[in-house]
Amino acid sequence: MLHEMFTQPILLDVPFSDLAIVCLAAVVAGLARGFSGFGGALIFVPLASSIAGPKVASALLLVIDGLMTIGMVPNAWRHANRREVFTVVAGALVGVPAGTALLALAPSLTVRWIISAIVLLLLLFLISGKRYAGPPKTHLGVGVGGVAGLFGGAAQMSGPPVVAYWLGGAMPASVVRANLVLYFAISTVISTVSYLFAGLLTVQVITLALVAGPSYGLGVLAGSRFFGLASEQTFRWICFGLIACAALISLPLFDALRT
Numbered sequence: 507m508l509h510e511m512f513t514q515p516i517l518l519d520v521p522f523s524d525l526a527i528v529c530l531a532a533v534v535a536g537l538a539r540g541f542s543g544f545g546g547a548l549i550f551v552p553l554a555s556s557i558a559g560p561k562v563a564s565a566l567l568l569v570i571d572g573l574m575t576i577g578m579v580p581n582a583w584r585h586a587n588r589r590e591v592f593t594v595v596a597g598a599l600v601g602v603p604a605g606t607a608l609l610a611l612a613p614s615l616t617v618r619w620i621i622s623a624i625v626l627l628l629l630l631f632l633i634s635g636k637r638y639a640g641p642p643k644t645h646l647g648v649g650v651g652g653v654a655g656l657f658g659g660a661a662q663m664s665g666p667p668v669v670a671y672w673l674g675g676a677m678p679a680s681v682v683r684a685n686l687v688l689y690f691a692i693s694t695v696i697s698t699v700s701y702l703f704a705g706l707l708t709v710q711v712i713t714l715a716l717v718a719g720p721s722y723g724l725g726v727l728a729g730s731r732f733f734g735l736a737s738e739q740t741f742r743w744i745c746f747g748l749i750a751c752a753a754l755i756s757l758p759l760f761d762a763l764r765t
Contacts, residue, residue, distance in 0.1 A: 524557045525717065531557075531752075532570070532722040538748055540729020544632070544669060546571065547662045548625050548749045550722075552618075552756035560617040560661065562714070564609055565706045567662045569715040570722045572694040575687065582687035585680060591688050593647035594654070594668060598693050601655020606700040608660045618758050621661045625753040628657075628666045633746055638671050646671070658693055659700060665690070 535550035547567055554563035609617060638646070650671045658664030668689055672682045701707045 525714075527557050528554050528566075528714065529718050529721040532718045533725040534748060534752075535567075536722040536725020536727075537729040537732075538725075538744075540726040541732065541744065544665050545749055546722075546726075547665065548628060549752045551661050551663065552622055552625050552752045555618050555621060556756040556758075558714070559614050560621055561609060561614065561706055562708075562711055564660070564662050565701055565708070565711040566714050566718060568694065568697050568701060569707070569711060570719040571662070572691075572698070573715075573719065574723060574726060575691055575694070578687045579691045582684040582691070584684075586684035586688040587677065587681055588688070590642050590647060590672075590677075591685050591692070593642070593644055594651035594671075594689055595692050595696075597648040597651025597653075598655030598658070598664070598689075598696055599651075601652040601657075602659040602693065602696045603700050605656040605659020605661075606697070606704050606706070608656075610704040610706060615758055617660070618756070621663075622753050622757050624657060624661060624663060625749065628663060629746060629749050629753065631670070632666055636670060637673050642672075642677075655693065655696070658697060662697070664693055 531550050531553040534553075535546040538544075538549050539546035550567050551560070551563050554566060557563075558566070608620075612620075650667050654664035654667040657667065665686075668686065672685055677685070698707070
């Protein structure tokens with residue numbers, strides 16, 4: 507009886523054991539986001555994709571992460587360099603639909619391999635510490651927005667290209683943070699429209715968001731509170747390790763071990 511209770515589907519054909527793994531992934535991703543401000547998508551999407559598939563995983567993170575940022579938008583609007591933000595958004599207007607089309611039309615197994623490869627490449631990029639050190643330029647902003655939008659549409663991983671572009675410039679840290687918050691909020695709207703047209707925001711996704719969302723929120727809250735107990739460098743390396751584990755564990759190569 508107990509075994510049946512923990513293996514029967516309780517949410518639209520999602521077994522309890524799989525749902526528990528998705529919620530655990532949400533907590534860990536939220537912790538990473540709270541620790542360092544990045545890495546949530548790089549952890550959650552590969553792990554959740556191995557359970558629910560990339561279409562559900564990406565749409566699920568879009569919903570729960572988007573809801574987390576609503577309260578931050580008004581302050582970001584006041585302090586951001588809106589011209590720079592909308593320059594990057596111009597590229598995202600092309601990149602996000604392209605990434606969404608890839609997610610919606612490509613075979614799920616192919617998308618999972620692509621996501622794992624992107625995660626590992628972005629991890630290496632983050633570890634390298636490379637930043638664009640020159641002044642913001644229109645053509646570079648549009649290009650960065652296009653790449654970030656492509657990653658965001660395909661797997662909700664738009665952060666690293668934009669972070670690297672703005673952090674290396676001469677803008678004050680407060681403006682950089684406001685830029686990022688505003689960009690992510692706008693890109694969430696673009697992604698939501700694209701996902702709706704692609705039929706990715708389903709009843710299953712919304713239902714799962716109601717369950718996994720609180721786990722993600724608790725992770726973010728805990729990560730934010732734990733920040734300061736160790737050095738920022740320590741937390742970043744913890745995040746790097748979590749991201750690497752998530753990418754490797756979720757590789758389709760290991761599907762046989764999870765069955």
